[in-house]
Structures are given as structure tokens and as C-alpha cells.
Amino acid sequence: MAQFIDMLWLEQGLSDNTLSSYRSDLKSFRQFLLANNSDVDSASFEDIQSFQHHLVSLNRAKTSVTRMISALRRFYNFLQTSELISSNPMAKIVMPKADKKLPKTLSQQQVEALLAAPDLEDAIECRDSAMLELLYATGMRVTELVSLQMSQISLQQGVIRVVGKGNKERLVPMGEMAIDAIENYLKTARNELLKNASDVLFPSKRGTQMTRQTFWHRIKAYAVRANINVDLSPHTLRHAFATHLVNHGADLRVVQLLLGHSDLSTTQIYTHVAKARLQELHSQHHPRA
Known part of the structure; x- marks a missing residue:
């Protein structure tokens, strides 16, 4: 084993x-x-x-x-x-078909409320604000976010080099709001959090790399502060990023590249999210729905 x-x-x-x-x-x-x-x-x-x-x-x-x-x-x-067994007991096993679940996401209004929740006068919350903005702007995974190094980000070019699953790298544009939030954080808060020389972009209050669990707990705290009652998951902002792109007409292959999906079929779930939203709007507002 x-x-x-x-x-x-x-x-x-x-x-x-x-x-x-x-x-x-x-x-x-x-x-x-x-x-x-x-x-x-x-x-x-x-x-x-x-x-x-x-x-x-x-x-x-x-x-x-x-x-x-x-x-x-x-x-x-x-x-x-490896020739460690002579016959394969899995050869005739039929894989169970998994139910296709639509990912939980947030509306654009809920995302705005979440992004506005941190207090920028507090060093830790200023850091969190930059992390939330970057998470929503790029759709990266929380694990990818907390492991970011200073060398992976270029504010001048407006892109970030994300190291994803299998150490595959992808370049993702950040957008003006995320760039502004990161610039503000670097000028006002990062040095206060650092305890020693480190290349970690978003250090913990101990000055070391933050765990994804720690940041996830902080997201949930901000959601409570913003009166967001959706049952969040670590991928909620990633799903919101992809869903909002698709809802605004983004090409699915572009979304695939931004998310770092190796297979387009993984990204296609967001077309179902968009259709579900259209059906909901139709049933609410069409006179003959």
C-alpha cells in the first residue's frame, strides 16, 4: 500500500x-x-x-x-x-454513477457584502481583505491561495502565477480591485505580520504560512458579519467566480484555463448553474411561467 x-x-x-x-x-x-x-x-x-x-x-x-x-x-x-497479484478483482466492478450536484455559490450582492466585511484598519483583516479579493478575482483554490509566495505575483503586469494540482502552473489575471487591495495590504499590513524574513505573500499572525483551515474559519466569520446565511464551503468563492463569469457570457474553455481544470467536463457543471439561474428567474418573473 x-x-x-x-x-x-x-x-x-x-x-x-x-x-x-x-x-x-x-x-x-x-x-x-x-x-x-x-x-x-x-x-x-x-x-x-x-x-x-x-x-x-x-x-x-x-x-x-x-x-x-x-x-x-x-x-x-x-x-x-507491478505483478503483485495475478488477477484483478476490480475488473468486473461497475462504477456507481455519482449524482451531478450543482456547486453552492453566492450571488454577486452576497460576494460584495463578504468582500466589504473586513476592517481595513486592522492588519490581519486588511490581509484577509486582500485574500478574499484575490480569491474571487482569480477563482484559485484556498490551498493555492495560502501557499502563495511573493515571487508568484506581478502587480505591474496584473497577473499571478498559480501552482495547482500536480504542480501545474497557470497565469491568471487579477483585476483592478484585487490589485488595489494587495497593494494596500503590502504597504500597510504585511510588514506588521511578518516576524522574520519570509517570501510568504499572506503570513499568519505568527508570521508563517497560514493553513487553509485557518483561512476557511475566517471566511465563515466574515460571512456571519455580512449576514450571509448560505451554507458555505471552501470552494464557494471559486464557484462564485466561475458561475459569475459564465453568467456574463465567458467562454467555457477560458473558465477551464482560469480554474486549472485538466478536463473541460469538470468545468461544464457551470453551464448547468447558469441554466438553473435562468430557469429560476423565468419562473419568478415570466407571466406565464
Whole structure:
């Protein structure tokens, strides 16, 4: 199992969060097999089916079951390719179809309220304001945001070099509002937060790189301050960025490049969001809806 995780890290450059999910899924699978007098190396097609039924009996979300079965398929393909097993128990397993969920997002008015929530006179909140503006302006992931270095940003050119999944880089324009917020933060607050020399663009109050969990808690606090009652997720502003672009006529392939999606099908969910919004407006305002 450790060899498999090492391969994912070395050859595919998966993030620490993704690797952690793989470890957790495989550990759960091994524990299930051991409780049923089997093991990873000797698992059969019937064992995999039993594990699927076990997950369903636990009322696991369909997306969670799909992710775990996908992890097992990848794992057993690795074992077979490495000639560590003679037959692949996943060969005949049919992947469950995941429900297509529309991502939770915010209206433009709610985004404006959230961006206005931080107090720019406070150093930490001035930093948070610049982070929120940049998050909405670029659609980057929270993990990408908190790991930004000074060398990745060019205020003069108005672009930021984002390092995404698999260490893939993309250049994303920032927009005037984000540039203004970052310039203000760099002039007034960053030096106050730094405890020692560091290239981290948005240091924590300890002067080190912030964790994504810390920033996520701060987003939720600002949402409460702005009277936003939507059930937020770490990707909410990323979804708002993409949804608002599509709603204003942006080409889907451009949105794909900005988000750093490797597959256009991942980006196509935002066309459904746009259609859902149009249907909602039609039903509310059309006299014959």
C-alpha cells in the first residue's frame, strides 16, 4: 500500500490532501477485509461487492462511495501492473454513477457584502481583505491561495502565477480591485505580520504560512458579519467566480484555463448553474411561467 502512495506522489504529483484521502480509503478497505477473513492481496470480486454494499449500508454519500471504489480500481491496477497479484478483482466492478450536484455559490450582492466585511484598519483583516479579493478575482483554490509566495505575483503586469494540482502552473489575471487591495495590504499590513524574513505573500499572525483551515474559519466569520446565511464551503468563492463569469457570457474553455481544470467536463457543471439561474428567474418573473 505504501508503494502505491509513493507512486502517486512521485509520478502523478497529487496533493497532500488527495494522498491523505487515498490512505484513509485504503485503510478502511483493509479493515473491512480483515474483519471478513480476507486481505488486500487475496480479495475477490465478491469481497469488493460486499465492501460496496457495506458502504451503502453506512449511508455513505454516493460521491464518497464512488471516490472509494475509484481509489480501489487505481490501487488494483497498480498491483496488477507491478505483478503483485495475478488477477484483478476490480475488473468486473461497475462504477456507481455519482449524482451531478450543482456547486453552492453566492450571488454577486452576497460576494460584495463578504468582500466589504473586513476592517481595513486592522492588519490581519486588511490581509484577509486582500485574500478574499484575490480569491474571487482569480477563482484559485484556498490551498493555492495560502501557499502563495511573493515571487508568484506581478502587480505591474496584473497577473499571478498559480501552482495547482500536480504542480501545474497557470497565469491568471487579477483585476483592478484585487490589485488595489494587495497593494494596500503590502504597504500597510504585511510588514506588521511578518516576524522574520519570509517570501510568504499572506503570513499568519505568527508570521508563517497560514493553513487553509485557518483561512476557511475566517471566511465563515466574515460571512456571519455580512449576514450571509448560505451554507458555505471552501470552494464557494471559486464557484462564485466561475458561475459569475459564465453568467456574463465567458467562454467555457477560458473558465477551464482560469480554474486549472485538466478536463473541460469538470468545468461544464457551470453551464448547468447558469441554466438553473435562468430557469429560476423565468419562473419568478415570466407571466406565464
